[in-house]
Amino acid sequence: QVTLRESGPTVVKPTQTLTLTCTFSGFSLSTTGMGVSWIRQPPGKALEWLALIDWDEDTYYSSSLKTRLTISKDTSKNQVVLTMTNMEPADTGTYYCARVRGTMIRGVVYYSMDVWGQGTTVTVSS
Amino acid sequence: DVQLTQSPSFLSASVGDRVTITCRASQGISSYVAWYHQKPGKAPNLLIYAASTLQDGVPSRFSGSGSGTDFTLTISSLQPEDFATYYCQQLNSSITFGQGTRLEIK
Numbered sequence: 001q002v003t004l005r006e007s008g009p010t011v012v013k014p015t016q017t018l019t020l021t022c023t024f025s026g027f028s029l030s031t032t033g034m035g036v037s038w039i040r041q042p043p044g045k046a047l048e049w050l051a052l053i054d055w056d057e058d059t060y061y062s063s064s065l066k067t068r069l070t071i072s073k074d075t076s077k078n079q080v081v082l083t084m085t086n087m088e089p090a091d092t093g094t095y096y097c098a099r100v101r102g103t104m105i106r107g108v109v110y111y112s113m114d115v116w117g118q119g120t121t122v123t124v125s126s
Numbered sequence: 127d128v129q130l131t132q133s134p135s136f137l138s139a140s141v142g143d144r145v146t147i148t149c150r151a152s153q154g155i156s157s158y159v160a161w162y163h164q165k166p167g168k169a170p171n172l173l174i175y176a177a178s179t180l181q182d183g184v185p186s187r188f189s190g191s192g193s194g195t196d197f198t199l200t201i202s203s204l205q206p207e208d209f210a211t212y213y214c215q216q217l218n219s220s221i222t223f224g225q226g227t228r229l230e231i232k
Contacts, residue, residue, distance in 0.1 A: 037221070039170075047162075047170065047213055049221040063127055063220065096169055105176050111217045112160045112175035119169055 002026035004036070004097050004117035011123050012087050018122060022080040022097030029075050031055055033102030036080040037113060038071065042093040052100060053080060087124045094119040128152055128216050132224035138232045143204045147227045149197040149214035158218035161190055161199045163210040170213065174199065206231075 008020035022036055029036060035054035041047050051071040052060045061069050070083045080097060098113035129152040139145050149159065157177035162170040172181045174190035177197055187202040201208055209231050214224040 039223075046226045047164075047215075047223040049215075049223060052221065060220065098169075103175065103179075105179065108176075110158060110176035110179070112172055112181070113162075113170075113215075114172045114175075114181065116169035116171070 002099060002115045004099060004115060006095060006097050006117045006120035008095075008120055008122070010121060011125060013126050014088055014124060016087050018082075018084045018087050018091070020082045020084075020095055020097075020120065020122075022082070022117060024078050024080070024097075024099065027099060029053075029055055029073055029078070029080070033109065035100035035102075035111070036073070037098050037100050038080075038082045039096045039098060039113070040091075040093050041096070041119075042090070045093075050084075050095075051082060054100070089124045092122060092124050094121050128155060128219050128222055130214055130216055130222055130224035132212075132214055132227050135225065135227060137227060137229045139204055139229065140232045141204050141206060145201050145204060145229065147199045147212050147214075147229075149192075149199070149224050151195045151197075151216055153219075154194045155216045155218035157193050158216055159190070159192065159197045160215045160217065161188075162213045162215065163208070164213065165210045204229075 004024045037052040038050040053071045068085045073080045096119045098116040101114045102109040102111050131150045159177045161174040164170040178190045189200045212227045
């Protein structure tokens with residue numbers, strides 16, 4: 001059974017750095033075609049993709065946030081860590097991690113986020 | 127960046143209705159589209175990937191179609207558990223989500 005769980009602070013102050021950890025089980029991030037992504041959702045608003053790290057340690061970032069984000073993995077611990085610098089109140093919301101799985105269909109690999117964590121709520125306030 | 131525009135943003139329908147949600151991309155994205163639904167307070171759940179492939183365990187009343195810039199998600203006969211917010215997502219050029227379609231009971 002594949003599971004993911006987010007952990008980290010519930011409150012951070014403006015200008016601080018947020019560090020979130022995604023601890024997963026049931027799959028290996030060393031397996032070709034696998035990845036872990038972070039997505040966030042401000043209260044009452046839409047989903048926003050943040051970052052992804054794949055089995056080959058390639059990293060990808062939202063163009064609007066890439067100067068503030070760093071994603072890394074510790075394969076031995078089955079963890080993926082996201083840091084976001086210079087937090088501000090607009091960063092308040094629920095942060096999710098999700099498994100990214102590649103599936104080959106007629107010779108083409110298609111990716112999707114097939115299993116999600118329950119999310120962790122982060123409030124930015126002084 | 128690829129922008130995704132969903133329509134409608136809000137939809138009111140009854141149990142048993144057939145509903146269609148559309149997702150239009152600002153540039154061609156082949157079939158690199160996934161659809162999710164999300165209930166209040168819960169994480170999103172994958173329904174469709176590769177534009178038209180049903181995720182394991184998802185009921186067959188859900189279907190997806192499209193390629194290039196225009197995509198649709200269809201629910202053939204709405205069930206009470208289908209009332210939720212639906213998001214399309216593109217994974218062709220970086221990753222983006224649509225703004226969501228809220229499906230409510232009429």
